[in-house]
Amino acid sequence: MAAVERLPTCLKQQVSLRARLNYGVVRLVETGFDMMANEGAQTFQSICCTDPVLPADTIRPHIQPIYATSTFVYPPPDEAIQVFEEVKERPYLYNRWGTPNSHLVEKKLAALEGFPDRSGSSPLQLEAVLFSSGMAAISSLFLSLGLRPGDAIVTQGNIYGTTTEFLDVMVTPLGVRVIYGELQDLDWVEMQFRQNKVRLLYMESPTNATSRCCDIRTLAALAHAYGAKAAVDSTLATPYLQRPFFLGVDFVVHSATKFLNGHSNSLTGVVIGKDAAFMKTEMWRMRKLLGGCAGSFDAWLLNMGLKTLPMRMERHCANAMTIATALERHEEVKCVRYLGLPSHSDHAVAKRQMKAFGGVLSFEVRGGRDAAVGVLRLLRRCTMTATLGAMDTLVQHPALMTHIKVPKEQRERHGISDDLLRVSVGIEDPEEVIADLTQALEASAPRRLSAVRGVSGVPV
Structure with missing residues (x-):
């Protein structure tokens, strides 16, 4: 600090600015984040869309920047050593x-x-x-x-x-x-x-x-x-x-x-x-x-x-309920598993401990594995992929995809059958999703597959 004091005023200002920029992120750890620092962040929705603020003496962008760096400038040597020794609260180092x-x-x-x-x-x-x-x-x-x-x-x-x-x-x-x-x-x-x-x-x-x-x-x-x-x-x-x-x-x-x-x-x-x-x-x-x-x-x-979690989840849940209800009435569907349906064995527990019933459902297709794979093959609006929680509706076959490494006996004993399809419901128009699933179910029904293709199964 003594060396800095001997510098000309203009250089001291540059050193001060550089120090604030270099150690501003370190101060975040020392001062801590305050989730309520932006006044008004008192509800779940507000916490979702409001970011913690930086200390007042650092740059304050509206949206946090991406820190595209692999490492950070270390604090003074004595402090850095204490951090590596895990004696001192760690700032950003690596x-x-x-x-x-x-x-x-x-x-x-x-x-x-x-x-x-x-x-x-x-x-x-x-x-x-x-x-x-x-x-x-x-x-x-x-x-x-x-x-x-x-x-x-x-x-x-x-x-x-x-x-x-x-x-x-x-x-x-x-x-x-x-x-x-x-x-x-x-x-x-x-x-x-x-x-x-x-x-x-x-x-x-x-x-x-x-x-x-x-x-x-x-x-x-x-x-x-x-x-x-x-x-x-x-x-x-x-x-x-x-x-x-x-x-x-x-x-x-x-x-x-x-x-x-x-x-x-x-x-x-x-x-x-x-x-x-x-x-x-x-x-x-x-x-x-x-x-x-x-x-x-x-x-x-x-x-x-x-930032959009509450709005998205509301729409996921509403769409899932609409689609589950429609599938439950379809003649090519053996059963629908959605916690929002009173027919689900866990409906009462879910109602007690959840605000709503989520955006994922599954259903069993009449005709076994071949008919289920046939539905996947014939989808037009929905996407076949194994992830979930997306903006659009995704469909996959758990026994052949996400759970293929689970022993077959264990899968079947716990309800993951070869005719089961999982649907991650998106936030688009649910009627379009229902129409797509309906046409795929009807086109993949065993009687139609037999008549149209002349074969008893659909290859994976």
Whole structure:
């Protein structure tokens, strides 16, 4: 500082400006983000579309810029050394440690998950860690718990196929027992806790593909009664429809690629937790060591998508209900699985713990696998692809796509049959989607396939 004071006034001003620019992002960590810094951000919708502000003495763009850099200028040596020694709160040093773009969206997602779910509730103080994909987040959650040989995880048999594959290929060889079952059967769940050293109860609600819903509050209480942690993949619900922390869970994970982003233009995932110390150390360390950090552009795109989350989810839900109702009446459909339908076995639970029923449904086609694949082949308006949560309607065949690595016996036992199609409903005109599904169902019906093609099956 003494050397700076000896400089001419014009050079001192340049040094001062450079210091503010170089260390402005460091000050974000030191001063912290205030989600309510922009007055008026008092509702869920306002938090979605309002970004945390920078300190008053730095540049303040209306929309946060993309920090297209791999590293940041370090603070003075003594401070930098303390950061690397993990003695001092870490500023931005290197993208794998975190960026202003990821930090902003982490704070926003934590605020949304902790937003009071009913009048009179207080906001929850949560911590979020952003990852490069949903699977980076999910795998880091499992690995961060320090599971050892003899430990057990209890989960559903119909969770996302790649999560099942990770548990079977990466976790089971560690000597950890992964127990699959129906979490709706509370007696079965409690028996697993009594008979095994369960460290984690991992839920997916609603489930990806079969649209099942479990009683999160009761299951979380059961896990805690036996000293285990409770986590839920809430990707299909988003915090707009369901806030599991108010139901007692310890962790929530999202594939933020899906509805949170909403535009199918980037990959991100997030783990959100109650235990701030654990999230800032163990979970953050998993991201640092495994390298599953979200890029600045991906984090920026996620933040832009969050700004329209409430409006999009309202339309996704309304369209899904319209389409599910139409499919339930179609003669070529065996059954429709949508939580909004009173015919769904989990309708009452979903109604109790969700604001609405989401934008994903599935249905079984008469005629088996060949007829189901035939529907995919004949779609004109809808898109065949395996992701979900997009602006337009997407259709896929879980048994042949997202869940193909799940053992066939396990798939079928938990409702992922060869005639099942999953629909991620978009926000376009639902009548166009109904018309497209209807023509594909009718054209792929077994009697028509036999007459028109003279064959009994449709190749994949």
